[in-house]
Amino acid sequence: MSSFQGTENYVATRALQVAVNAAVSLQKPLLIKGEPGTGKTLLAYEVALALGKPLYSWNIKSTTFAQQGLYEYDAVARLRDSQLGDGDINNLEHYIKKGQLWEAFEADEQVLLLIDEIDKADIEFPNDLLHELDKMEFYCYELKRVIKAKHRPIIIITSNNEKELPDAFLRRCFFHYISFPDRETMKKIVGVHYPTLEEKLLINSLSVFYGIRDVKTLKKKPSTSELIDWIKLLLVGKVSGDLLEDFKTNTDVPPFIGALLKNEQDTGLYEALRNKTKRPY
Numbered sequence: 001m002s003s004f005q006g007t008e009n010y011v012a013t014r015a016l017q018v019a020v021n022a023a024v025s026l027q028k029p030l031l032i033k034g035e036p037g038t039g040k041t042l043l044a045y046e047v048a049l050a051l052g053k054p055l056y057s058w059n060i061k062s063t064t065f066a067q068q069g070l071y072e073y074d075a076v077a078r079l080r081d082s083q084l085g086d087g088d089i090n091n092l093e094h095y096i097k098k099g100q101l102w103e104a105f106e107a108d109e110q111v112l113l114l115i116d117e118i119d120k121a122d123i124e125f126p127n128d129l130l131h132e133l134d135k136m137e138f139y140c141y142e143l144k145r146v147i148k149a150k151h152r153p154i155i156i157i158t159s160n161n162e163k164e165l166p167d168a169f170l171r172r173c174f175f176h177y178i179s180f181p182d183r184e185t186m187k188k189i190v191g192v193h194y195p196t197l198e199e200k201l202l203i204n205s206l207s208v209f210y211g212i213r214d215v216k217t218l219k220k221k222p223s224t225s226e227l228i229d230w231i232k233l234l235l236v237g238k239v240s241g242d243l244l245e246d247f248k249t250n251t252d253v254p255p256f257i258g259a260l261l262k263n264e265q266d267t268g269l270y271e272a273l274r275n276k277t278k279r280p281y
Contacts, residue, residue: 002051010039010046011181011188019176020047026174029115029133029155031165034178037223040158043178044114053112053154058100060120066128069099069115073142092142101132105149112154119159126169134172181224183210193228200241205231208244208254212261217269222260230259 004020006012012020020043023030032040048055058069074095082089098106104113118126132138136149157173159165181189183206190202209230213221222230233256234244247254253271261267 004047004050007046007050009192010042011185011192012043012046013179013185016043016176016178019174023156023174024051024154027152028172028174029157031157031159031170031173031175032178033159033161033175035180035221035223036160037225038178038180039224040160040178041114041116044112044116044156044158047154047156048112051112051154053110054107055112055114056100056104056107056153057114057116059116060118060125062120062122064121064125066121066125066132067099069101069129070132070138070147071099071102071140072097096140096142101138102147104153105136105147107153108150110151110153112156115155115157117160118157119162119165123163123166127166130168130172180213186224186227189224190228190231194231194235197231197235198241201231201234201239201244202241204241204244205234208247209260212270215270215273218261218266220262220266226260226262230256233259 003017004012004024005017019032020030032043034040044057045055047053073092074097078089078092078095080086088094100113104111133155136152137146139146186206186209187202190197190206194202205227209222209227212218237255239255244254253274257267257270261270
């Protein structure tokens with residue numbers, strides 16, 4: 001099987017490439033942490049594309065239970081059918097909704113399973129999946145049979161680090177933290193999205209962006225995805241590199257700042273710093 005080296009749509013650092021390929025080789029889930037907007041979810045899509053694997057995505061919410069990833073048995077529907085005389089109530093499979101793990105286990109080829117934002121769920125959620133992720137099987141009580149993976153899936157698990165994950169779960173994973181890109185890496189990322197971007201606009205937009213991120217008391221620092229959105233607005237608004245550079249010498253806030261700062265506290269702080277120093281970046 002080929003190794004992951006990034007794609008034309010995803011700039012992967014050497015460390016990230018090593019992490020992906022190590023997890024695949026060890027047949028362990030790859031746990032990816034990092035700031036929101038640093039491409040954790042997108043990584044799974046690009047790894048699947050690069051390795052030629054079908055992608056199964058399980059998006060976790062605060063109300064998600066581990067059992068939902070396996071299957072859900074609709075006992076209410078079966079009871080209703082028995083009362084109305086509808087359907088074959090003895091065919092229990094008709095009342096079972098397969099989860100993403102079941103679907104991935106049953107696939108006729110190796111797939112990539114994304115468990116996205118696992119830290120949104122209850123703290124017990126990761127522990128409830130220990131056996132399934134370790135043994136690649138689970139027991140369906142209604143059908144009285146073991147559901148075992150035909151091919152061990154490649155598993156990528158993302159976390160925004162909103163809560164600590166259990167040690168027993170961490171031991172079963174290969175871990176990588178996506179550090180926030182430095183300027184050179186960010187230039188490559190922006191280049192993927194805007195290959196013909198004016199050089200001066202690129203330099204000055206990065207200067208503004210990293211200047212904002214350097215403000216230590218910000219409640220929420222702007223992310224990579226927000227930079228991409230901001231540059232799109234600059235292009236739509238026909239803001240040139242020269243015009244953006246003018247904001248270095250006056251107290252005006254750069255245009256479309258709402259794409260980078262997402263609450264009134266940070267916007268007010270940034271405006272105050274500009275008025276005080278005239279150049280917070």
